[in-house]
Amino acid sequence: MKALVAVKRVVDANVKVRVKPDNSGVDLTNVKMSINPFCEIAVEEAVRLKEKGTVSEIIVVSIGPKEAQEQIRSAMALGADRGILVEADDSQLGALEVAKILKGVVEAEQPQLILLGKQAIDDDSNQVGQMLGALLGAGQGTFASEVKVDGDKVQVTREVDGGLQTVELSLPAIITTDLRLNEPRYAALPNIMKARKKPLDMKSPADFGVSTATKLKTVKVEPPADRKAGVQVKSVDELVEKLKNEAKVI
């Protein structure tokens, strides 16, 4: 079966971002960009399913600027077979528009498994996989920490508040990955070289008949309120005294 994996180019997880002085957004000039960590886990899972013989072909799709080709190439270096870049200004796209474009890609490629990260670490929305499920009328296994394909069904163990829940979905199904699903591998140099030769199609949202106008407008972006500077205490006695008398929390 075919697997489709959606990946997003985002600011690197270790970067401490800064809000622009005009409050229009976050300053991303000259900031290191990477593949979203949850997306990387989705790629790894698809590759593992291919190594087990469950999946025959892995298509990786990204919606974003030209530079997102780098993230598609990284996914190919990890083992994806081919890529699709839907070129768009993703800062202007909402989760619903992204889901609609992905629906177009799914209809064109007809994958049985659609893997996404549970959330992108930039907008922290945690929406696209679920929205895609609704648009396709497919089942969803969100926050997956274990995936088992069995014939035309897939069992997904989900991380829920309070513990774990296992659901069984009919294929085609959507799976969004949680951090504990797997440990993504590192791409070896020969694989990075090979990835350069793998096919990468360029598309636009218009190819899928999707208008990119979102009705959700970001009015402003501000830094969070600063916490007032704390103090170092020298002893447990001092700590207990401060908690009891100054902060009055115990």
Next chain:
Amino acid sequence: MSILVIAEHDNKTLNGATLNVVAAAQKIGGDITVLVAGSGAQAVADAAAKVAGVSKVLLADNAAYANQLAENVAALVADVAKGGFKHVLAASTTTGKNILPRVAALLDVSMITDIIAVESANTFKRPIYAGNAIATVQSDEAIIVGTVRGTAFDPVAAEGGAAAVEAVSEAKDAGISKFVSEEIVKSERPELTAARIVVSGGRGVGSGENYHKVLDPLADKLGAAQGASRAAVDAGFVPNDMQVGQTGKIVAPDLYIAVGISGAIQHLAGMKDSKVIVAINKDEEAPINAVADYWLVGDLNTVVPELVSKI
């Protein structure tokens, strides 16, 4: 204006998170209806009817909703929402996050995740970039769908209301998903996201055994919930539902005690709205100290037991 709040529950009791969502709904203003979708969930509907500020409770009692499968519940919620609601809200729990985006797509509207402030009926604040920026977003959608971060709103009273309970006969079973099993971690301690005091351990505690040896007495003494950093969860010290952070639970207790936690961005996103933060770490340069109100540099294996003996 009318607001639909999706109740969070386990078919027996109404989850406290719902009270925070009702509080957010009151800030928007309008008639508040609570939808309870479940199986054998009459007690939940009765509890919801007593919540202050709720004017009506809808109870959809059907086996198809027993385990809150998104495919079935979302179809129901979307249908109910079309009956004249301007807002659809749920808690930012794994259940809310699983179901609501699906509802939004069925209604063909955008959605707002993790609302932390209500500016007006269509303008809200939400954190982005792991809480390193706060975005103000305005929705021009006909129906505004959003999840509410519980810790950002003080819960309304669980008693005092007298809403009528109305049955919804509609049964939506998409037939594409099935509940198989669940594994719920049992704990005698207060629930993490609702606790007044949280004691959290990180990689610095060294092992699962040491986590319990060092932190259990402190949590017991303070009547605190226990949390952990991602490093501690990934190392297998404690189960994942104890994880505090961008990808785990978001907490904002009165007192958060971070023991052996360095304070990575992803962890801070889950706890930096706590009222008082205490860090106990052997590293003087640990980033956690930058958000801590009080920090103590020392070996947690000696400092924590000493702390237990003195409080």
